[in-house]
Amino acid sequence: MSFGHRVERGYAVVALRGDVDLARSPDARALILQCLEQKSDLLVDLSEVDYIDSSGVASLVEGYQMAKKEGLKFGLIGVSEAALSVLKLARLDQVFPIHADLDARLLDDG
Amino acid sequence: MSTKRPDLRLIGKDSDHDAVEQLALLAELIQEFASSLNLDETLQTAIERFMAYMDAEAASIFLLENKDRELVCYKCVGPVDIAGLRLNVAEGIVGKCVREQACQMVRDVRRSRDFSGTIDHSSGFSTRSLLCAPLSVRGECIGVLELVNKRSGDGLFDPQDQTLVRVLASAAALAIHNARMADSLVEHERLRREFELAREIQRKLLPVPHETRFPVAGVNFPAYEVSGDFYDFFRLPDGRIYFNLADVSGKGMNAALLMAQTSSLLRCLARDYTDPGKLLARVNQALCETASRGMFVTIVSGYIEPQGRLICFSNAGHQPPLQRHCDGGFAEIPAGAPPLGVDPETEFPMSELSLMDGSLYLFTDGVTESLTAEHKPLDVSGLIELIESGTALESSEQLENIVAEIRRPGTRQRDDITMMLISSRCHQLSKKLFQQRFSAQPECLQDVRAKVNAAAIQAGCSAKVAAQIVLAVDEACTNIMQHADQGDYAGEILLEMHNNDEELICVLKDWAAPLDPSQIQPRALDELRPGGLGTHFINELMDNWIFDEAPQGCGNCLTLRKHIA
Numbered sequence: 234m235s236f237g238h239r240v241e242r243g244y245a246v247v248a249l250r251g252d253v254d255l256a257r258s259p260d261a262r263a264l265i266l267q268c269l270e271q272k273s274d275l276l277v278d279l280s281e282v283d284y285i286d287s288s289g290v291a292s293l294v295e296g297y298q299m300a301k302k303e304g305l306k307f308g309l310i311g312v313s314e315a316a317l318s319v320l321k322l323a324r325l326d327q328v329f330p331i332h333a334d335l336d337a338r339l340l341d342d343g
Numbered sequence: 344m345s346t347k348r349p350d351l352r353l354i355g356k357d358s359d360h361d362a363v364e365q366l367a368l369l370a371e372l373i374q375e376f377a378s379s380l381n382l383d384e385t386l387q388t389a390i391e392r393f394m395a396y397m398d399a400e401a402a403s404i405f406l407l408e409n410k411d412r413e414l415v416c417y418k419c420v421g422p423v424d425i426a427g428l429r430l431n432v433a434e435g436i437v438g439k440c441v442r443e444q445a446c447q448m449v450r451d452v453r454r455s456r457d458f459s460g461t462i463d464h465s466s467g468f469s470t471r472s473l474l475c476a477p478l479s480v481r482g483e484c485i486g487v488l489e490l491v492n493k494r495s496g497d498g499l500f501d502p503q504d505q506t507l508v509r510v511l512a513s514a515a516a517l518a519i520h521n522a523r524m525a526d527s528l529v530e531h532e533r534l535r536r537e538f539e540l541a542r543e544i545q546r547k548l549l550p551v552p553h554e555t556r557f558p559v560a561g562v563n564f565p566a567y568e569v570s571g572d573f574y575d576f577f578r579l580p581d582g583r584i585y586f587n588l589a590d591v592s593g594k595g596m597n598a599a600l601l602m603a604q605t606s607s608l609l610r611c612l613a614r615d616y617t618d619p620g621k622l623l624a625r626v627n628q629a630l631c632e633t634a635s636r637g638m639f640v641t642i643v644s645g646y647i648e649p650q651g652r653l654i655c656f657s658n659a660g661h662q663p664p665l666q667r668h669c670d671g672g673f674a675e676i677p678a679g680a681p682p683l684g685v686d687p688e689t690e691f692p693m694s695e696l697s698l699m700d701g702s703l704y705l706f707t708d709g710v711t712e713s714l715t716a717e718h719k720p721l722d723v724s725g726l727i728e729l730i731e732s733g734t735a736l737e738s739s740e741q742l743e744n745i746v747a748e749i750r751r752p753g754t755r756q757r758d759d760i761t762m763m764l765i766s767s768r769c770h771q772l773s774k775k776l777f778q779q780r781f782s783a784q785p786e787c788l789q790d791v792r793a794k795v796n797a798a799a800i801q802a803g804c805s806a807k808v809a810a811q812i813v814l815a816v817d818e819a820c821t822n823i824m825q826h827a828d829q830g831d832y833a834g835e836i837l838l839e840m841h842n843n844d845e846e847l848i849c850v851l852k853d854w855a856a857p858l859d860p861s862q863i864q865p866r867a868l869d870e871l872r873p874g875g876l877g878t879h880f881i882n883e884l885m886d887n888w889i890f891d892e893a894p895q896g897c898g899n900c901l902t903l904r905k906h907i908a
Contacts, residue, residue, distance in 0.1 A: 252792075255821045256785035284792070286817050287880055288825075291873035298871070319814065322883050323876050 253289030280311030376518030571598030582649030702766035709758035827855035
């Protein structure tokens with residue numbers, strides 16, 4: 234699997250990196266869903282994403298919807314400029330909770 | 344002047360005074376004939392003076408008509424007006440003068456078997472003596488000068504009169520001949536002006552040049568005053584563009600008239616049809632009803648749909664148009680039916696092709712049959728070479744360059760030269776940045792993105808715009824990989840990028856089952872679901888995209904455009 238994940242302060246953090254396209258988004262999707270299946274609150278770290286397309290974004294949407302259904306927390310952190318511009322294009326910047334990093338998220342969580 | 348010299352010894356036989364007087368009259372008449380603008384008047388005055396000088400009672404000039412079978416009295420003086428009188432060349436003394444091409448003098452008509460006396464009977468005039476001289480030019484007789492009855496002496500003509508009348512007849516014949524030559528020059532000039540007018544009308548039947556981005560351009564160079572070739576193109580009210588290029592059999596005025604008729608019919612009827620074959624069938628019926636026997640029209644005629652992507656056309660006996668594919672290959676598209684004007688029952692099948700696949704060159708045989716510098720016919724192969732040398736140019740410039748080579752200085756144009764180029768804007772104006780075929784596998788995408796990015800930067804895009812183009816192309820490829828052949832597409836994708844001063848164009852082709860373009864719609868963004876974003880991205884990132892079913896019923900073609908100016 235080309236992406237890694239860690240558990241930190243109550244969140245499973247999936248770190249996507251490089252190009253998240255049709256070739257690699259199935260891996261991202263599998264990892265995101267796997268974490269959620271384990272009933273983890275989930276943050277996806279996009280700080281090292283150079284490129285993401287609609288298939289990568291679709292993995293995020295699927296994760297968001299599953300988390301909501303399961304009553305789990307979901308969010309994005311450290312969204313790179315490349316990723317942010319694509320999220321904006323899909324107007325998803327208004328849907329996903331986005332924070333600079335885990336600290337910012339935890340602060341917001343209260 | 345080629346008249347015979349008068350026999351001055353004979354003229355001067357009576358006295359020197361007479362000779363001087365005769366010469367003076369001759370000089371004066373010849374001068375008048377030479378400078379005359381009105382032959383009618385001059386000849387009338389001349390025979391009045393002949394009559395007075397010869398002391399005759401009547402004089403007339405007869406001219407040959409009706410294939411030299413009849414003599415018609417053109418001018419006359421005397422007590423009886425016989426102007427317009429027709430005489431059979433086979434009869435009478437005037438006729439004999441023509442038949443023998445020699446002077447006829449009948450001193451006393453009562454002793455002549457040739458004298459018919461018809462006019463005397465009807466007019467009451469009494470002919471006693473006749474003197475006729477042929478009006479001859481370069482050995483060819485064109486009429487007769489006739490003098491009737493001498494007033495003085497015994498009232499009969501004598502040999503001296505005969506010599507004088509021969510000289511007068513020579514001068515008159517030359518004057519008539521000159522006048523006829525002048526008339527034919529005037530006629531020639533009138534015809535020349537009419538041809539010029541016809542050419543002007545023809546020129547006006549050709550379309551005016553459109554803006555450079557119009558998908559059709561054409562050129563026409565007639566070999567003679569008027570052309571048997573024509574071409575036309577114009578936008579119809581529903582947004583389609585109608586075009587044709589044709590060659591009428593034969594040359595000159597009859598071909599030009601058939602050209603005008605055919606072109607006008609097409610111009611009137613084009614808007615009423617969607618199938619170019621049915622349009623040609625209708626025009627063919629009209630031409631078969633009216634066209635002269637043996638005349639026909641070869642034509643390629645068709646429509647370009649409003650988005651300028653697909654064209655449909657019919658070819659009636661015309662030279663196969665050349666399609667230049669995006670990959671630089673050429674294909675001839677042969678005629679599917681005989682020419683117009685041959686059989687009213689002819690049906691004209693339709694061909695379709697996508698302009699996304701390349702451009703279409705239409706031309707007449709004046710192009711392919713023109714001679715190269717080696718005096719060999721240019722042929723289709725030579726034309727292809729000429730086309731290849733100028734594909735980077737704008738359409739009308741391309742055509743002008745090709746025609747300039749065919750009509751290079753020192754060559755004689757033997758036939759009308761007409762060419763048309765139909766191309767989508769991307770192929771018309773842009774230059775190719777790169778082209779790549781790759782298998783429809785997600786693993787190929789990273790490499791494709793790198794190439795698209797490099798090409799976009801090379802075309803002058805900012806890093807931001809280049810990233811947008813990369814995403815749009817990636818999304819388009821992803822769509823093919825995920826959805827073509829219900830997700831089972833294992834073929835290849837052909838990607839081409841072009842650019843011009845204003846925009847960057849990406850063309851993506853696959854060989855999967857054709858998709859219904861109406862199915863390709865971006866989803867509403869408030870509907871939150873994982874799929875369907877790709878089309879939305881393409882919509883947002885590019886200025887324009889066109890989805891096209893490939894013409895051979897296999898494959899799809901997507902063209903993306905982005906303004907970069």
